[in-house]
Amino acid sequence: MKEGYREVDISSNTEIAKDIFELKVQIEFNDSLGDPGQFYMLRSWDFDPLLSRPFSICNIEGNVVTFLYKIVGRGTNYLSKLKPKDKLKVLGPLGNGFNLNVNGKVALISGGIGIPPMIYLAKKLSAEIDFYAGFTNEVYYMHYVQKYVNKIYITTEDGSTGQKGFITDIFRPEKYDVVFTCGPSAMMKKVVEKCENMIPVFVSMESIMACGMGACLGCSIKTKSGMKRVCKGGPVFEGREVFFDD
Amino acid sequence: MIDTKVNIAGVEFKNPVIAASGTFGFGREFLEYFPISKLGGLSTKGLTLRQREGNKGVRIHETTGGIMNSIGLQNPGIDAFIEEELPFLHSQDTVIIANVSGNTIEEYVISVEKLNQTDIDMIELNISCPNVKEGGISFGTKAEIASNVVTQVRKVCKKPLIVKLSPSAENIVEMAESCVEAGADALSLVNTFPALAVDISKKKAIFDNITAGLSGPCIKPIALRMVYEVSKAVDVPIIGIGGIMGYRDAIEYIMAGAWAVQVGTANFINPKACVEIIEGIEEYLQKEGISTLEEIRGII
Numbered sequence: 067m068k069e070g071y072r073e074v075d076i077s078s079n080t081e082i083a084k085d086i087f088e089l090k091v092q093i094e095f096n097d098s099l100g101d102p103g104q105f106y107m108l109r110s111w112d113f114d115p116l117l118s119r120p121f122s123i124c125n126i127e128g129n130v131v132t133f134l135y136k137i138v139g140r141g142t143n144y145l146s147k148l149k150p151k152d153k154l155k156v157l158g159p160l161g162n163g164f165n166l167n168v169n170g171k172v173a174l175i176s177g178g179i180g181i182p183p184m185i186y187l188a189k190k191l192s193a194e195i196d197f198y199a200g201f202t203n204e205v206y207y208m209h210y211v212q213k214y215v216n217k218i219y220i221t222t223e224d225g226s227t228g229q230k231g232f233i234t235d236i237f238r239p240e241k242y243d244v245v246f247t248c249g250p251s252a253m254m255k256k257v258v259e260k261c262e263n264m265i266p267v268f269v270s271m272e273s274i275m276a277c278g279m280g281a282c283l284g285c286s287i288k289t290k291s292g293m294k295r296v297c298k299g300g301p302v303f304e305g306r307e308v309f310f311d312d
Numbered sequence: 313m314i315d316t317k318v319n320i321a322g323v324e325f326k327n328p329v330i331a332a333s334g335t336f337g338f339g340r341e342f343l344e345y346f347p348i349s350k351l352g353g354l355s356t357k358g359l360t361l362r363q364r365e366g367n368k369g370v371r372i373h374e375t376t377g378g379i380m381n382s383i384g385l386q387n388p389g390i391d392a393f394i395e396e397e398l399p400f401l402h403s404q405d406t407v408i409i410a411n412v413s414g415n416t417i418e419e420y421v422i423s424v425e426k427l428n429q430t431d432i433d434m435i436e437l438n439i440s441c442p443n444v445k446e447g448g449i450s451f452g453t454k455a456e457i458a459s460n461v462v463t464q465v466r467k468v469c470k471k472p473l474i475v476k477l478s479p480s481a482e483n484i485v486e487m488a489e490s491c492v493e494a495g496a497d498a499l500s501l502v503n504t505f506p507a508l509a510v511d512i513s514k515k516k517a518i519f520d521n522i523t524a525g526l527s528g529p530c531i532k533p534i535a536l537r538m539v540y541e542v543s544k545a546v547d548v549p550i551i552g553i554g555g556i557m558g559y560r561d562a563i564e565y566i567m568a569g570a571w572a573v574q575v576g577t578a579n580f581i582n583p584k585a586c587v588e589i590i591e592g593i594e595e596y597l598q599k600e601g602i603s604t605l606e607e608i609r610g611i612i
């Protein structure tokens with residue numbers, strides 16, 4: 067039987083770039099703390115806001131789980147105010163993760179705040195990895211990825227670091243055997259299109275979630291094999307299985 | 313010795329807490345968190361004759377003290393439910409209520425006839441879904457239309473029949489009375505409130521269907537008042553629904569006249585909400601020296 071929400075200790079909560087925070091929490095071991103692509107529902111409040119917020123696992127070391135989040139609204143704003151020793155409630159790990167059993171050359175492609183699951187994936191894959199990361203302007207966490215990958219490609223929209231433009235502009239699919247991606251829907255759609263029918267692509271989808279555990283059907287998306295819940299059937303899907311809305 | 317059992321239309325519930333339709337799936341997800349046999353009962357996700365994909369676009373939106381949803385009755389259809397979900401549900405030792413919706417009276421009737429053939433414990437007629445274009449809430453606003461649906465269903469229904477009322481009923485007491493007259497064995501109220509949210513940056517409604525159903529703590533005082541009024545007016549058992557987040561809310565409903573309660577949105581905030589409410593009610597009764605729910609039912 068799974069535990070429900072657990073109250074956990076915060077180890078640190080640090081702003082690492084403008085409006086981007088790294089949150090480390092200590093979760094007492096029970097089974098697995100999670101795999102790349104899986105996520106947790108987090109809440110540090112009682113009933114206001116009402117819903118918890120989903121965040122991907124960015125790293126796990128011992129019993130410390132790291133999340134990276136961007137402040138976009140009320141929930142993430144509350145999270146950003148948390149200090150060590152404040153209370154946080156977590157439900158997870160939830161959802162399915164990436165298939166780690168791959169061979170050959172692998173491209174990991176992240177855009178914006180799609181980066182957290184890609185970081186943990188880079189750490190856990192034993193294949194040869196090229197890491198593609200598209201940022202708006204400020205670049206973060208690349209020092210951490212360095213040790214797990216062969217090459218890092220960076221783009222920024224303002225050209226301040228790496229190449230100017232979008233990460234999908236510089237991604238060359240023909241070099242790879244498998245592609246994993248997480249980021250804005252339009253970016254993932256482009257990645258899937260670029261890979262055509264030649265290379266397997268796995269995408270990590272986002273959807274507004276209420277429960278995160280399969281009960282509300284709020285996160286359902288249309289796939290080629292019917293409606294699927296992002297929280298339960300995903301967040302990782304085969305790229306050509308899903309329909310991206312524009 | 314405290315006893316939280318309730319008997320509704322001849323069906324015994326081990327406690328007064330029922331998981332509300334659409335917020336508990338078919339129970340499987342929650343079984344990972346607690347034995348669902350602890351529940352008084354479980355009302356299934358709304359079932360329709362044929363499978364439905366549900367609505368497009370945003371399906372959930374949070375608002376102050378509540379959530380709005382426009383799921384649009386995504387469900388596998390009655391036949392698939394009977395084949396794939398019911399055997400599992402029936403192995404769980406709790407009261408199973410099939411929540412049924414339809415576009416037309418015929419659809420309700422055929423669905424109920426199919427469920428008659430099964431070991432489902434009760435039927436809950438949803439004449440109040442605000443998120444589907446036809447059927448749904450249009451049956452639940454005018455007493456004479458609702459009465460017609462209930463009458464037709466009653467003719468074929470061999471199971472105890474709960475009718476779930478909409479807060480959009482023109483007059484909730486009249487609505488309740490006419491559903492009872494038409495043959496409802498019990499009433500559950502309320503369903504979600506039709507509501508609106510606007511995205512001012514996109515300058516359009518958040519939901520593709522414009523309106524969506526509001527649930528959660530913000531609806532509790534209104535739903536509670538409706539339960540109170542209806543319980544004074546009719547003789548059948550009432551199941552109270554709306555914004556029950558903890559045992560205190562459940563006790564309020566029972567004091568306002570409810571025999572049992574359904575817990576909805578709270579399941580999303582805490583998968584163990586229902587068990588915690590069951591335990592909370594028991595502790596409350598213990599502490600207050602109350603031995604049965606009947607002692608406090610309708611004391612307001």
Ligand SMILES: Cc1cc2nc3c(=O)[nH]c(=O)nc-3n(C[C@H](O)[C@H](O)[C@H](O)COP(=O)(O)OP(=O)(O)OC[C@H]3O[C@@H](n4cnc5c(N)ncnc54)[C@H](O)[C@@H]3O)c2cc1C
Binds near residue numbers: 275
């Ligand atoms: C499986 C999954 C994993 C995620 N992992 C991460 C992560 O690792 N790091 C991270 O920063 N974010 C992640 N997100 C997005 C994150 O959940 C949202 O940014 C967060 O819920 C916003 O909460 P808020 O209260 O700050 O914003 P709100 O006030 O609720 O909303 C503000 C705006 O944020 C956007 N938003 C709200 N909810 C979501 C959502 N569920 N998905 C996308 N955008 C949303 C909408 O544009 C909304 O208008 C993930 C989402 C999912 C579904």
Ligand SMILES: Cc1cc2nc3c(=O)[nH]c(=O)nc-3n(C[C@H](O)[C@H](O)[C@H](O)COP(=O)(O)O)c2cc1C
Binds near residue numbers: 332359381528555
């Ligand atoms: C996501 C969601 C889906 C729902 N689906 C159904 C449904 O299929 N049939 C139904 O009768 N009620 C449905 N409801 C209404 C609930 O059963 C309940 O009446 C309502 O949410 C009010 O209770 P609450 O405030 O405890 O959530 C749904 C509610 C939500 C939030």
Ligand code: FES
Binds near residue numbers: 277
């Ligand atoms: S978030 Fe509730 S079903 Fe996925």
